[in-house]
Amino acid sequence: MRTKKKRWRNLDLYILLIPAVIQVIIFRYWPIAGIQIAFKNFSAKKGIWGSSWVGLKHFIMFFQSYNFWEVLGNTLALSLAMLIFSFPIPFLFALFLNRLRTRFQKVLQTVSYAPYFISTVVLVGMLYNFFSMDSGLVNLILGKLGVESVNFMGKASCFIPLYVGSAVWQTMGYNAVIYIAALSNVSPEIYEAARIDGATKFQSILHIDIPALLPTMLILLIMQLGQIMNIGYEKVYLMQNALNLSSSEIISTYVYKLGLQQARYDFSTAVNLFNTVINFILLVIVNRVSKKASGNSLW
């Protein structure tokens, strides 16, 4: 009796949670219930619950559609490119920035996260400005070097490099913050001992700094791997045009176009569910593997 009373003693704390719970139920769980239209023939008249079931029809249609492999391939290619470049670069940046030990270090660190404050629209607008065919700075400089103008923004093969390059530019400083903090926790005595033993700065990076950052890096890697199919549509959609579509159409932009522009609600929800489920499975697997291997896990 007494333990029960104690257990429910702080129920009034839930008053603080009520607004958040209501928001999550309406705008997060209600849409999850709406996923059922992926298995239905959605009609606006009958609504989400009243529409008739069609089983896996939409999924089969998606797997058999002519651009299934292209869209899936583009999504994976973009994700992998992001993983390969945008993951290690902040790590390297932090390692070398940490060794500056001059006033320039603080200045550079502050400047490095300024681009993070720029909006996606502005970032892509800048890409169009810098890489445009006739008046873009890059083509103007190439022109001075005698190279013919390249239509970077309208070229399928340039899409991934531009996407990843601008992402690295924008988020390198932001993503390096956590590594820089981890490095500042390394005790100065270790460096001193290494120096007395005759280690060069480069050697102490290899044998002190990198091992100190590995646990942090591993957790971040797990989080990245678990998000691999989850490339957002915001930036991709803005960079898309008729000319680069063959490499810039990814699952999430495909879902947007089918779902909201063509109002094929049921089919596009199925496509999105396919993406969500794969992503969720990946996350669970990666998390389990890492828990076994290193004891690090997200939950």
Added chain:
Amino acid sequence: MNRVKRYDPDKVFDIVNTVLMAIVFLIILYPLFFVAIASVSDPNLVNSGKVLLWPKGFNLDAYQHILTNANILNGYKNSVIYTLVWTVIAVCITVPAGYALSRRDLPMRKAATLFFVFVMYFQGGLVPTYLVVKELTLLDTMWAVILPTCLSVFNLIVCRTFFEGTMSEELLDAARVDGVTNLKYFFQIALPLSKAIIAIMILFYAIQQWNSYFDAMIYLNTKDKFPLQVVLKDILIQAQMNSSGAFGDAESVAAMQRIAELVKYSSIIVASLPMLILYPFVQKYFVKGIMIGSVKG
């Protein structure tokens, strides 16, 4: 006896490293610098590649054009309103919830946490969310931009982590002995001690809303309601996209291209100005926020 060392690896390292970091510095800063000088230069000189290091043909025409462009001004006003309202609502929802979740003696704490964390990894997606907004008849109103996103689970976890690390059990016990209820404790004791987390939340949320365009694009139809980012998208991207291959209604495309040509650099400065002004003041909170957030996702 190697007193005369010709080759000191550490010195070489320092030189190479400084040069490398100087290059990184230029790569980060130059695009921003170029936008700034291009915005106050003669567009013809910019477009022919004559402006590289310093403004040429200095003038403020582009800014003058922005100040007289009704769409941009109206977008600016809308963005300010949406950002203010959204941030206030979001912070008022997130901070109390974060505190409640941080309390180890919250009944069913594990389940309550899972309830929130689950939606971070499993989402209904674009169309089902759109249908909910439609069902609630929020389409084409300000609330469609505000309500669906006014709680970020990530920020909630940041709050929870903050309170876990800063609130002392002793203080709570002492207050309990005095008969202070949980709610009173939160509002009168915990909250005044937590100005840092409130500042971090305001910052995180305000940046997110000021910079977002997608929700506004899909939920709003009336031009008068567009926030700045949507207006900018039409000017900066649509117009130039058309010059690189996509097609549209020729007349409006031409009109848009004319505007785009005029304001393509100055509008970037104007749109980023609030964040750039805020940035030096909030920098320390920003770094602190990332740190708390990365302890455990």
